[in-house]
Amino acid sequence: MQYAPSTSLPATAPNGVTAGVDWASADHVACVVDAAGKVITRFTVEHSGTGLTELVRKLARAAVTEVAIERGDGPVVEALLAAGLTVVVISPNQLKNLRSRYGSAGNKDDRFDAFVLADTLRTDRARLRPLVPDSPATLTLRQTCRTRKDLVKHRVAICNQLRAHLSGAFPGAVGLFAELDSAISLAFLARFDCQERADWLSERRLTAWLKSAGYCGRKDPALLLSRLKAAPRGALGDDGAAKAHITRALLTVLTSLTEQIKALEAQIAEQLMLHADAHIFTSLPRSGTVRAARLLAEIGDCRARFPDPGALACLAGVAPSTRQSGKHKSVGFRWAVNKQLRDAVCDFAADSRRANPWAARLYDQAIARGKDHPHATRILARAWLYVIWHCWQDGVAYDPAKHGALQALIQQDQQAAA
Template identity: 55%
Template sequence: MIRGLTEGAPEMKATPSTSTSGTICHAGIDWSWQHHALCIVDDDGQRIEEATLPHTRPGLARVTTLLRRHGVDRVGIERGDGPVVEHLIRDGFEVVVISARQVKSLRARYGSAGNKDDRFDAFVLADALRTDAGRWAVVQPDSDETIALRMLVRARHDLIGHRVAVHNQLLAVLQHNFPGAIGLFSQLDIAISLAFLRRFPTEAKAAWLSELRMAHWLKANHYCGRHTPARLVAHLQDAATGRAAGPAAEASELIVLTLVDLLATLRAQQSDLETRMKEALLAHPDGPIFTSLPRAGVIRAATLLAEVGDCRARFPDPAALAAAAGVAPSTRQSGKHLNVAYRRGCNKNLRAALVDWA
């Protein structure tokens, strides 16, 4: 996200860090979920401290101790979120984002081999702060309310991805074993369709349905669609033949029932998340701004707020937001050659939110 903000937006420039001995120090951290490589350099680019620390509470505390020992108040890192960034901001350090793509290019300063090494990348990050201090954007944290809303929004998005995958798996099973169930109702994973598959998971069991029995079943399950019982029974009878009996039909029944239960659970959990999202959106100070957007609704308004954030300094003008979301074109010019292309380096989640709303 921060990478896109460096185009079209003024950057916050921090003053260099100075140790107690008067030496200006710069730090870089190459972090992962197992360990973190820390490098601190002086104003001449010489390494004065290097360490590889575990991703534990004592390890992060040791990071803070080393940074404060050398008077460092600004740290270079490859991404603007995650537990290490949260720890550094909480302990009062400024976090400067230098993206992985930029680090890859900066490695060429020190050799043409292009080898990837965590300790070396930490040195590159620290040295980039030393040589190009004013180029990098300082992380501007969002409020806890916005972070919580973002977690709910992204969890819902991931849950929908899981639901679509299970839906497609169920569709593939029915295409081979029970084609008549496909297209019987408007969607395969709505409540009435799942109830039907739970009661009639195989073609053999659905063959028991007559027009009268179908009418009774629909009434008992509160069906409010437009199709008549006769039309639904005709749909089942006109469909291609699946597996009506045998071990394959028994296996298909077990798989269908398992996937139906899983889909019902996913839909219920999605509904719970959407309720929590609505509560968080209504309680958020910026909620009225985003809900006032045309046809934003609840889900889109919550998604926009979660991805845009509530830090005003991050987007000082519309051009900064457009660049971060990738909706502004990328222009490349060399001599007489001019190329205006699709902007790929951006915050993908923010782009998806804006495009969906548009």
Template identity: 55%
Template sequence: MSTHQGRLFAGIDWATKTHAVCVVDDQGAIKVRFEIPNTNKTFTGLVKRLSKLDVEGVAIERCDGPLVEAFLDAGLRVVVITPRQVKGLRSRYTGSGAKSDAGDAYLLADVLRTDGHRLTPLTQDSEATQVLRSLSRTRKQLVESRVGLVNQLHAQLERCFPAAIGLFSRLDSDVTIAFLRRYPTQHAASRLTPARFAAFLRRIAYCGRKPVDELYARIADAPSAGLSATEAEGRAVCVLALLRTIETTRHEERELEAEIIERLDAHADAHIFTSLPKAGHGVRAALLLSEIGDVRARFPDEESLAALAGVAPVTKASGKLHTVGFRWAADKKLRNALIDFADDSRNASPWAAKIYADAIARGKRHPHAVRILARAWVRVIWRCWQDHTAYNPELHGGAMQLQAA
């Protein structure tokens, strides 16, 4: 790469507590090296310092986060060099390939200096997409938190009320929460009679999927949990605390989902992602849209999108050696969004179902078969995304060939 005198390049080794920063000139000599704590207040100072130095660009190992957003807001050129790429490049700078924060910061800056023409800079999505991404990710984190809370509730009930597990559809359903709020332990449910139990279910408008007599028999015939009254009282406090937290989390999930749907409907690219089978006008379509983004130049071809999403394998060929392996260096949030969509799409699209079935028939396991399907969907999604058009099965060659056959 040709360079000009006076150009500077920055590398930042991102960490949880501190960031190591290194700035090199166009000859690779270190001009500045320092560390900053990981707080939003220091980001402003770092951006001002790098802007004052007039650096050519900044190389970092991750593509999102407040630090990256601060650089992009300031108009700095930001390129991403993934952790696996950094690991492979260490032997270029040290014989042992050992890791150090300062060494990685220098490596990032120097690779930007020598190979910057090979690296695509990050581009900010529109404000609408950034907000939608934040909402979608926050809701997903709440869902994960709720699952963890339900697991804790399950563990408590195994000790104090095993008969309540599986009594209704889910432990976080409305009917289960209402029942456990009234009878948090087996000791409390021991006072139940068939008439009182039936009256309680009518009060909470139980759907009647299972007969009341069957449900009551499961509670009455369950073996004793063997808890003393004191321990049962303490366990009840734990169960009620978990129930309150689960209810709060569920409420916030619903609020976020309503906000996501409202903002999705107003987004310029909504028609593309809501037209995909099983994506719908909800959270799944919003997650796909927000993780892919709306900057078309970021993915100039379908291969670049498949690679970042981790649904395209890594092929290594050297002489007689030819291996195909799992792509570890990927945007995991984007991959999860595509995998979730692809897995469910086979329930609505015969074309998707056939691709999945063919992969299983070739001996692929379920996760691998879904990745193959996700890779096939990337071709379709990328084309619709680039053309700003909704998905139409009648214009989808693969789907029409299957229908004709």
């Protein structure tokens, strides 16, 4: 299979000029250099709508068509792309090392950094790639998925806070159901928010309430009541009433977060169904809806961004960072990565081993070599990315029957069983 062609910059900068923009929260410094590396103009604009318009206007006046910047997203990049400019991303780590080219001090200065960005775009064109934005559908899906993930973090934090509070205010409610933030548990706390109200329950009353609340019936009401009675007594009287107010406050926040997460999940499902690449990621084992949407959103739909599987694995942080000098060679954890992409890929890989024998074998082999769970998951994620990349580049769904390594393993197991 041929790898996808990579986008590249022309051998020389159009109009013989390149620009660098050092962005900040309050203002942005731009620098324009000519073909000889001489500064043509340098200016500062505010971080506002007017400032970004002025930035684009001054770059156009200097005949700039290519701009180097430290990040690939945000209002500045959107303004530059909207103006039809070619944007090249040079990461902050690269910029830090590039400063030594022009002096030994290595001090951080916005005006100097803008010059370094512009001059690096002039001299290192063969190694730089223009930024190609994802489609609006992918950008929207990515924002929705990341928002859901942030809300899930908040839900976990509030749930932990509620559990800590209930351990003193109403211990019986903590371990009554499997999950404290489950629908039945939240409904129980909304009805019985303190020890005194729970004391009213009998087996018959609890049975009737569970039926009215739509409980699945996994646990017998007698068992649930025995758990409630066996737990330490909660706060009573005025103290119990005061703590019940806190319980209700935390419960309201937790319930609201749970409802909004469900609403976002419904939105994610709709956006995923309408996306052109949905069939690729939903075909992966145990990908589901949210997991498939996260993979799609973080990988994107711009094929030229990852000319080979290794580029995708490096950005996802599942490929080790190797350093070699003379006889010394070290392999370490890769830190400069897209953490959202790494989380999405590792989350998928960790669960895929439960439905795919090939994934389970790779994971078990890594554990047998002494790797811990996170390391073994990254090893499996790297292998999966090579499979996903080929499906993604060809626009085809994952087919276990065409997965050579999986079929070879299945055939080997069948022969051993025979």
